[in-house]
Amino acid sequence: MLRFAPSPTGxxxxxxxxxxxxxxxxxxxxxxxxxxxxxDTDQERNIPGKEKEIFEILALFGIEYQEQQFQSNNVxxxxxxxxxxxxxxxxxxxxxxxxxxxxxxxxxxxxKTAYRYDGACENLPAEAVIxxxxxxxxxxxxxxxxxxxxxxxxxxxxxxxxxIDSFILMRADKFPTYNFACAVDDMLADVSLIIRGEDHLSxxxxxxxxxxxxxxxKKIEYAHLPIILDNEGKKMSKRDDASSVKWLLxxxxxxxxxxxxxxxxxxxxxxxxxxxxxxxxxxxLKTLSKAPTRFDIDKLKFxxxxxxxxxxxxxxxxxxxxxxxxxxxxxxxxxxxxGTLKExxxxxxxxxxxxxxxxxxxxxxxxxxxxTLKAPHFDDFDAYRDYxxxxxxxxxxxxxxxxxxxLTGAEHGPELGExxxxxxxxxxxxxx
Ligand code: GLU
Numbered sequence: 001m002l003r004f005a006p007s008p009t010g011x012x013x014x015x016x017x018x019x020x021x022x023x024x025x026x027x028x029x030x031x032x033x034x035x036x037x038x039x040d041t042d043q044e045r046n047i048p049g050k051e052k053e054i055f056e057i058l059a060l061f062g063i064e065y066q067e068q069q070f071q072s073n074n075v076x077x078x079x080x081x082x083x084x085x086x087x088x089x090x091x092x093x094x095x096x097x098x099x100x101x102x103x104x105x106x107x108x109x110x111x112k113t114a115y116r117y118d119g120a121c122e123n124l125p126a127e128a129v130i131x132x133x134x135x136x137x138x139x140x141x142x143x144x145x146x147x148x149x150x151x152x153x154x155x156x157x158x159x160x161x162x163x164i165d166s167f168i169l170m171r172a173d174k175f176p177t178y179n180f181a182c183a184v185d186d187m188l189a190d191v192s193l194i195i196r197g198e199d200h201l202s203x204x205x206x207x208x209x210x211x212x213x214x215x216x217x218k219k220i221e222y223a224h225l226p227i228i229l230d231n232e233g234k235k236m237s238k239r240d241d242a243s244s245v246k247w248l249l250x251x252x253x254x255x256x257x258x259x260x261x262x263x264x265x266x267x268x269x270x271x272x273x274x275x276x277x278x279x280x281x282x283x284x285l286k287t288l289s290k291a292p293t294r295f296d297i298d299k300l301k302f303x304x305x306x307x308x309x310x311x312x313x314x315x316x317x318x319x320x321x322x323x324x325x326x327x328x329x330x331x332x333x334x335x336x337x338x339g340t341l342k343e344x345x346x347x348x349x350x351x352x353x354x355x356x357x358x359x360x361x362x363x364x365x366x367x368x369x370x371x372t373l374k375a376p377h378f379d380d381f382d383a384y385r386d387y388x389x390x391x392x393x394x395x396x397x398x399x400x401x402x403x404x405x406x407l408t409g410a411e412h413g414p415e416l417g418e419x420x421x422x423x424x425x426x427x428x429x430x431x432x
């Protein structure tokens with residue numbers, strides 16, 4: 001089983017989508033099911049409706065899965081396993097007040113040492129535990145030996161027991177921490193490979209320590225994906241518009257182009273433009289770079305344009321708000337200068353919208369407009385142009401500028417002849 005475990009705490013980040021795509025690809029390659037687990041145990045950070053958005057995005061990107069879970073439904077298992085660990089003396093109740101812990105943390109900071117739990121509650125006598133009415137957390141006893149994480153992308157990293165520390169499994173509100181819920185759920189789902197972001201690398205030894213304490217011995221493989229940087233080389237933050245999958249979609253990047261780019265970045269690929277289905281055939285986690293990769297929106301736009309070029313014109317026409325193939329072809333003419341659906345919509349929309357005409361061209365514009373409304377149908381642009389030229393006595397810029405504005409609503413753009421081919425059957429509507 002593979003799993004993608006998003007938290008419904010905000011818009012889906014491209015880093016998360018990348019994790020989802022890789023999990024999907026590996027699940028297909030290994031012929032193992034994929035589980036989508038919504039990690040909704042953090043009541044305070046959950047945002048209602050975000051889980052629905054996650055499922056919508058997965059569907060839009062063609063990420064198929066076989067199982068789905070809400071982590072909050074597993075809390076009874078988390079509690080049962082925590083009790084088990086207490087009974088086995090692998091975990092202990094900790095009554096330290098949050099303020100006390102905070103003071104100790106501050107003191108460590110002042111003395112410039114890394115804060116570690118000091119074991120205050122680790123060996124409390126049974127009576128002190130049973131009679132204690134204070135709220136408590138449950139901590140795992142820190143492991144006795146170092147833990148080595150073997151990662152498919154990053155290689156080996158070893159973590160000392162002190163770095164793993166006696167960390168919290170269950171909070172005072174009786175809900176599990178991320179590490180505990182995740183470790184238990186991965187175990188219950190029989191997960192064989194965990195692909196997730198690099199920011200979780202230091203959580204992995206903790207989750208392995210939980211598995212060890214529970215006596216779970218199945219070997220799980222790990223792959224931690226390098227972080228994505230913005231164009232200044234800083235970690236791409238949630239505040240960065242382009243980090244949000246929803247924003248990219250609204251801007252008119254196609255799902256197939258976004259996934260193409262997320263698979264391509266920081267990777268060795270056989271060719272630059274491909275579909276998700278094609279990537280399934282050759283994708284290999286081992287060819288991914290260990291180093292963080294920069295998110296390059298211009299590259300994404302280039303890829304988007306390539307996918308738009310290859311798109312069925314009828315489909316493209318629907319994407320830009322029309323319903324026939326001809327407008328899809330027309331949109332493709334604008335791909336020289338436009339790279340997203342939003343930009344294409346603006347270009348094709350301007351053709352059919354009322355035109356803004358600069359004063360200098362108003363007269364020429366009106367003349368050409370009247371002539372066009374009365375003219376017979378011309379199949380050929382040259383014939384149409386010659387007809388207008390002959391009947392208007394306009395020439396040079398005074399002819400071509402107003403003509404371009406009349407036909408496209410813009411002063412610059414692709415060859416008029418190419419545009420005319422696709423609008424000639426709607427010409428009266430275009431100039432109306
Ligand atoms: N809910 C965690 C996240 O979104 C999951 C990390 C994991 O895959 O374990 O970052």
